[in-house]
Amino acid sequence: MGDIHAIENYNEDELPAYTPMPWSLKEIRSAIPAHFFTRYTLKGLTYLARDLLLATTAWSLATYIDPFFKDPSNKQLLTPLGAEVARWASWGV
DSSP: OOOHHHHHTOOGGGSOOOOOOSSOHHHHHHHSOGGGGOOOHHHHHHHHHHHHHHHHHHHHHHTTHHHHHHSHHHHHHHOHHHHHHHHHHHHHO
């Protein structure tokens, strides 16, 4: 996980001094086109609906992973070890 000696040798005085960005927030905002700051409720709700639909689809497909790979015909086709590996790989995706 990490070198335990690095933690023991930690010294706050050796840290580099904080230097703020050379740009002001006003300069950063002026570099970004104004249309990126315009709020569109309908567009935001469309993105929300899309995300909820994709999450629901992923959840409903995930409920089929265990029954599919524990089915005896699939275990015979993939071998028991292959079915377990494929099941774990499916959960990983």
